[in-house]
């Protein structure tokens with residue numbers, strides 16, 4: 001796929017099986033304008049189809065992740081204009097990416113930026129990172145999953161406090177309430193996210209993808225249905241060459257070679 005003329009989202013391939021999607025719009029603290037959203041969606045659609053990519057790291061700058069939706073683009077919009085933008089079609093490729101997505105967050109992840117991080121499967125935060133849903137201070141509310149993903153991640157009482165006050169949550173507190181996976185020194189955020197991505201990329205991709213799919217889909221189902229879904233996916237994996245290879249390597253006391261088949 002050809003790179004757009006004015007790329008504000010960059011693609012890099014630092015390690016085998018790992019892609020880095022980097023938002024680069026520093027003049028607006030990486031605020032999500034139409035170009036950023038479209039390029040993000042385009043990259044995620046393309047990465048989903050690539051068999052050689054087994055894990056994705058999503059990051060921003062060293063000083064900031066994403067300061068939210070671009071306020072200039074919606075400050076005077078009408079409801080019908082907002083509806084007609086169908087931004088859900090641009091979030092979907094991120095939410096539905098079959099490969100694990102790890103957010104590496106330094107600095108601000110606010111509003112749509114916090115929602116973007118919560119689209120990911122693992123969040124590594126630098127110790128100075130700040131998360132928040134400040135939309136209420138603009139007379140708005142989260143509109144890309146912030147009310148729903150946050151309450152599912154941290155429970156009612158923390159989610160209500162965060163969304164109703166628009167406060168900023170510092171990384172150590174975010175870790176304590178389950179809003180992020182790990183906190184590391186700021187200069188190690190990307191390297192830690194890359195290390196996790198490489199670790200996952202070396203594992204059997206069909207098993208990895210089934211785990212992600214079942215955990216996300218099952219979380220919104222009644223327990224019985226979710227357990228059935230889990231059982232079916234578990235059984236399906238017995239048809240994979242990688243499952244046979246994993247068992248054979250265990251008994252032969254050697255390192256397995258996984259081919260994603």
Ligand code: CO8
Nearest residue numbers: 027028029031067068069070071087110111112134143144
């Ligand atoms: N949109 C547009 N421009 C922005 C944004 C933004 N969200 N954030 C920062 N900028 C711009 C500033 O206007 C400024 O531009 P300029 O230099 O031309 O004046 C530049 O970035 C630098 O910003 P600051 O000077 O403010 O930098 P500071 O370091 O002082 O502060 C902050 C950084 C704290 C991040 C501050 O910029 C800020 O509070 N930004 C707004 C945060 C916010 O309210 N985010 C939520 C936006 S609403 C939202 O995300 C709704 C999501 C709904 C989902 C989508 C549905 C369509």
